[in-house]
Amino acid sequence: MTSAPVLALRGISKRFGAVQALTDVDLEVHAGEVVALVGDNGAGKSTLVKTIAGVHPIDEGHIEWEGNEVRINRPQDAQHLGVATVYQDLALCDNLDVVGNLYLGRELRRWGALDEVAMEKRTRELLDTLSIRIPSVRIPIAGLSGGQRQVVAIARAMIGEPKVVLLDEPTAALGVEQTAQVLDLVERLRERGLGVILISHNMADVKAVADTVAVLRLGRNNGSFPAKDTTHEQIIAAITGATDNAVTRRQSRTAEASK
Amino acid sequence: MSNNTTTDSGAQVPQTAPAAIDPRLLVREEGLLGLWNDFRRKVSGGELGSLPVVVGLAIIWIVFGILAPNFATASTFTSIFYELAATGMAALGLVFVLILGEIDLSVLSVSGLAAAIYAVLTVGEHMNAWLALLVTIIAGAAIGMLQGAIFAKLGVPAFVVTLAGNLGWFGVMLYMLNTDKTTGGGTITLLPGGLNSALQETSYFLGSDIAGAYILAALGVGFFLLSSMLEQGRRRKAGIPFRPTLEIALRSGGLAVLAFGTAFMLNQYYGVPNALLIFVIAVMACDLVLRRTSFGRKVFAVGGNIEAARRAGISVPKIRIAVFTISSTFGALSGLFFAAQTNSATLDAGQGAWLMLAIASAVVGGTSLFGGRGKAWSALLGALLIQSIAVGLDLLNMQAWDQYMVTAVVVLAAVIVDSLSRRTQKSSGRG
Numbered sequence: 155m156t157s158a159p160v161l162a163l164r165g166i167s168k169r170f171g172a173v174q175a176l177t178d179v180d181l182e183v184h185a186g187e188v189v190a191l192v193g194d195n196g197a198g199k200s201t202l203v204k205t206i207a208g209v210h211p212i213d214e215g216h217i218e219w220e221g222n223e224v225r226i227n228r229p230q231d232a233q234h235l236g237v238a239t240v241y242q243d244l245a246l247c248d249n250l251d252v253v254g255n256l257y258l259g260r261e262l263r264r265w266g267a268l269d270e271v272a273m274e275k276r277t278r279e280l281l282d283t284l285s286i287r288i289p290s291v292r293i294p295i296a297g298l299s300g301g302q303r304q305v306v307a308i309a310r311a312m313i314g315e316p317k318v319v320l321l322d323e324p325t326a327a328l329g330v331e332q333t334a335q336v337l338d339l340v341e342r343l344r345e346r347g348l349g350v351i352l353i354s355h356n357m358a359d360v361k362a363v364a365d366t367v368a369v370l371r372l373g374r375n376n377g378s379f380p381a382k383d384t385t386h387e388q389i390i391a392a393i394t395g396a397t398d399n400a401v402t403r404r405q406s407r408t409a410e411a412s413k
Numbered sequence: 414m415s416n417n418t419t420t421d422s423g424a425q426v427p428q429t430a431p432a433a434i435d436p437r438l439l440v441r442e443e444g445l446l447g448l449w450n451d452f453r454r455k456v457s458g459g460e461l462g463s464l465p466v467v468v469g470l471a472i473i474w475i476v477f478g479i480l481a482p483n484f485a486t487a488s489t490f491t492s493i494f495y496e497l498a499a500t501g502m503a504a505l506g507l508v509f510v511l512i513l514g515e516i517d518l519s520v521l522s523v524s525g526l527a528a529a530i531y532a533v534l535t536v537g538e539h540m541n542a543w544l545a546l547l548v549t550i551i552a553g554a555a556i557g558m559l560q561g562a563i564f565a566k567l568g569v570p571a572f573v574v575t576l577a578g579n580l581g582w583f584g585v586m587l588y589m590l591n592t593d594k595t596t597g598g599g600t601i602t603l604l605p606g607g608l609n610s611a612l613q614e615t616s617y618f619l620g621s622d623i624a625g626a627y628i629l630a631a632l633g634v635g636f637f638l639l640s641s642m643l644e645q646g647r648r649r650k651a652g653i654p655f656r657p658t659l660e661i662a663l664r665s666g667g668l669a670v671l672a673f674g675t676a677f678m679l680n681q682y683y684g685v686p687n688a689l690l691i692f693v694i695a696v697m698a699c700d701l702v703l704r705r706t707s708f709g710r711k712v713f714a715v716g717g718n719i720e721a722a723r724r725a726g727i728s729v730p731k732i733r734i735a736v737f738t739i740s741s742t743f744g745a746l747s748g749l750f751f752a753a754q755t756n757s758a759t760l761d762a763g764q765g766a767w768l769m770l771a772i773a774s775a776v777v778g779g780t781s782l783f784g785g786r787g788k789a790w791s792a793l794l795g796a797l798l799i800q801s802i803a804v805g806l807d808l809l810n811m812q813a814w815d816q817y818m819v820t821a822v823v824v825l826a827a828v829i830v831d832s833l834s835r836r837t838q839k840s841s842g843r844g
Binding site (some may be wrong): 249268 | 716717720725727
């Protein structure tokens with residue numbers, strides 16, 4: 155990854171009243187890179203994603219987009235830049251079909267009326283390029299399985315031709331086969347040259363698709379590892395802070411004392 | 414025909430599956446058998462569509478046909494079709510509200526108030542009839558906008574807002590009718606001309622010319638056939654699945670039988686009542702709005718999942734206000750239709766079971782009370798069924814109490830069918 159990052163966060167801090175949710179956090183995503191954002195509950199993963207998505211404006215720090223400093227204060231700002239977010243609760247309309255959901259809020263029109271033909275055609279093309287298989291693009295979302303809904307939700311994020319996709323726990327509550335589908339899709343996003351930020355609790359998923367693993371602990375960076383050369387244990391140690399236990403503390407104290 | 418189908422369905426093999434075709438994919442089989450299996454799958458999955466109302470209509474017509482000797486006559490059918498327009502107008506507005514997953518209990522009073530406004534303006538104030546019509550419709554829209562704004566912006570539950578509206582607008586109507594100086598208070602009889610002459614029972618399309626009904630039927634069928642074929646052509650060109658020619662032919666044939674059958678029957682009497690024609694045009698317009706515009710899509714989205722709609726950038730309050738405005742506007746229109754029917758604005762307009770009938774019409778026709786699901790056509794079908802019952806009971810000289818009880822059973826049956834089909838849809842993954 156020699157090129158400049160698409161999205162770079164530098165020294166981000168965010169407070170909610172008395173709670174310091176994020177302190178001086180850095181994060182970089184390059185085009186065609188999958189960054190897994192891991193951390194224990196309350197580590198600040200979701201908050202960090204929401205600052206990028208524009209849900210929570212940052213208090214301190216800079217956000218750089220393709221090398222230029224930008225401000226993201228509203229969800230629309232993020233969308234305009236080319237950041238698409240897929241939230242944990244999928245935000246699809248059960249009663250609308252796949253085409254209707256994909257184009258909800260940005261319907262294609264022809265002579266003032268909906269252009270169903272063009273929308274259906276483009277939906278099929280998009281699903282094809284992502285190798286997504288669903289029973290029919292004209293079936294209501296209610297008729298799809300959890301995994302199929304998740305891939306539809308991700309495909310929905312792709313309609314606006316984003317450069318960075320944020321996935322908030324896309325494989326939570328999915329079965330084995332469905333998780334595999336979603337992970338395949340994440341790899342395909344990378345092949346298309348998108349930057350992907352993937353929040354996950356599942357180390358196997360992270361190891362499977364991520365290029366870089368960024369660990370958050372208590373709202374701070376706690377290491378960034380290349381996924382290939384790092385073991386599960388090292389990542390988990392960074393997440394839980396296992397390196398920082400009674401024995402290591404005692405050692406550091408005795409080391410200080412002996413100075 | 415069979416040659417056509419084979420080639421059509423051949424192009425329908427899903428192109429999304431490059432290597433292996435997932436055995437669970439829905440692939441429609443060819444020809445009539447495929448259509449029949451598709452239909453069966455939908456019904457067993459709880460997507461009943463218009464099936465309950467069609468079955469209900471058949472049963473009701475047979476029962477009344479046997480019990481009431483006058484029921485199966487052209488004049489009875491004409492009066493059913495004439496009178497359904499007023500209830501149907503209110504039901505049409507309610508379809509929008511029901512798709513949103515809300516309810517508007519004020520249509521009844523808005524309808525009565527609209528008749529009063531029109532009567533006072535034309536009879537009391539001697540305003541031009543068409544101007545008065547316009548003012549009345551605008552007043553109806555304003556009422557809906559007010560109620561919608563209270564619901565959408567202040568977050569008061571819709572049924573409370575519109576229940577208050579139901580009382581309040583009824584009061585306004587009583588005040589207007591009772592204090593009008595020219596007429597001395599009470600029921601106002603409309604002047605001849607204007608609305609009455611256009612919508613009253615003796616006004617028919619093309620002055621009852623026998624060609625009128627057939628022209629309308631031909632126009633309707635032709636429009637359907639043409640738009641279906643154009644759609645098929647565009648889809649074929651774009652390389653996406655399209656309706657087989659056989660299915661289009663069957664659907665057009667069915668529609669032609671219905672349209673020309675109705676036209677023939679109405680022609681046995683005096684032809685197509687103007688009120689019916691205007692109502693059917695309104696239904697078609699609403700159908701287009703709901704299915705083919707982004708506004709309609711947004712209404713369905715808000716009715717399906719408010720949060721998803723909001724995240725998709727849809728302004729939920731705007732949609733809600735617009736829908737309640739539509740509902741009240743159609744409420745006002747239905748009041749005008751009633752006024753033309755009875756040739757007066759009466760003090761007891763907005764009384765009785767009529768509100769339930771309007772809601773029932775929409776639900777009977779297949780629009781769900783639970784939101785997110787419905788069709789404009791359900792207002793026509795439902796109103797036809799409800800009006801058939803009302804006219805049938807009248808012909809049997811049923812007492813008011815019997816009529817109330819029968820109506821209650823029908824309303825309840827419609828809602829039960831709606832709830833059960835929703836449950837089946839959920840269990841078969843289509844809710």
